[in-house]
Amino acid sequence: MLAAKLPKLETVEVVEEPIPEPGKGEVLIRMKASALCRSDLHRYHGTQIFDEDESACYITPGHEPCGIVEKLGEGVTRVKEGDRVAIYLGLGCGTCPDCLKGDVMVCRDFRCIGFAVNGAHADYMTIPEENCLLMPDEMDFITGALATDVGGTLYTACKKLELNGTKTVAIFGCGPMGSGGILMAKGFGARVIAVDTDEKRLALASEIGADYVLNPAKGDAVAQIRSITNGLGADASIVTAGNNAALNSALDCVKAKGIVGQIAECNSATIDPSNQFLRKMIDLKGCWYFNRSDWEELAEFIVNKPIELKKICSNTYPISEAETAFRLFDSGKVQKVVFVWDD
Structure with missing residues (x-):
């Protein structure tokens, strides 16, 4: 599979990697849309947002994605193959009061996909099943990606x-x-x-x-x-x-x-x-991100109003053109740039 990497300052490389295998409690997602974010540019320019170490250059960025569940790991029961899902970016301890309430983003052990673990600027990614947010049938994939961080x-x-x-x-x-x-x-x-x-x-x-x-x-x-x-x-x-x-x-x-x-x-x-x-x-x-349990309410709001989030998508690219996409987004001359995958 193809994956974008940020190996050094202001450098984007697209590399070949094996498709990852989902571990216990995880699912494999075949990506359909993954939006670039200003936070990606912090990594691109060498500025830390979270406590990243030297190994961050090997981590695939991307934390505003959606896709299709391709494969289930051991013990997965709440999603099934073929489900259309957006991805919640936060990984927490899972047991503290904040995690149990769905406020994973304020967990003391918070980690963000695309920073602590491989993110979504790749053909496939693995993610814990609890990070899968089921998308309404009426929601297209670009909207699904923009519905998480922005929406x-x-x-x-x-x-x-x-x-x-x-x-x-x-x-x-x-x-x-x-x-x-x-x-x-x-x-x-x-x-x-x-x-x-x-x-x-x-x-x-x-x-x-x-x-x-x-x-x-x-x-x-x-x-x-x-x-x-x-x-x-x-x-x-x-x-x-x-x-x-x-x-x-x-x-x-x-x-x-x-x-x-x-x-x-x-x-x-x-x-x-x-x-x-x-x-x-x-x-x-x-105001930082959203409570995971609010997804259904949020998704219905976007679909029923409707909120036309696609209007802020200026450009789309295949992941093979990640370097061009990053440079354009970094110019500040566009709104959202989104990687897309066609069937």
Whole structure:
């Protein structure tokens, strides 16, 4: 089988490997779609997100996949061969309170596919059966891949921010995650203000449903948000751009007792806690991935609304062209790039 590897800095190689055998409690997945993520680019540029060691160069990246169950390992009972499944990216201890509640992403022993173990940018992968998320018949494979990291994270964020038809949310950053946030927030019925300095991204934001698009390079976005909301400020904001300016604007633009959801990875930031946080009595919520038990609810939401996640897929490639796909995605000129496999 073919598998993409990141053997050294800013280098992608596609290699031949044996098809893996599923172990006890595992299944073999024949991949159908696997989306590139900004986190893949951290590995590509040599930046650590998790505690990776030198062996990481041998690990196949990819943590936003879906495919078809090809083979069952010993003791597998909950999925069967031929099942269409999306893949939950988190591996936990399986016994702590967080794992038992489905919040695997906060387990102390959390590991991520594509970082700790071989991921999905390959023809096949093995995964514990509990990481298999059964896809509705109406969900295509590209949507299935995008429904996990993008869809699941932003669906959960919209719930945490209590969005509905009476709320206005400002989304800072209109890359893949921000665009997914626009789609999900509109699904919840909210009025959406999209903020980005890239006019092409703002054009897509309008196309997929944003009610207002603002470019902070051309005017004071916070002031414009206050004007749109009759001087009150937005009910909520979502930060999908990993920089200090985006976080500060998100804090500044919400009204008193508003809610801010932080999604973008950001190792440091400087804020004004007294004026932006305490005296406004706002809630700042970390929004990272989704509870595994929410998948059925999430999948039904995507199918029934419907949430057209495929609109944020800019380009598709076979895994044999992984180097080209990585370079394009790294350019920042596109939205989601997805590896696909045809029958």
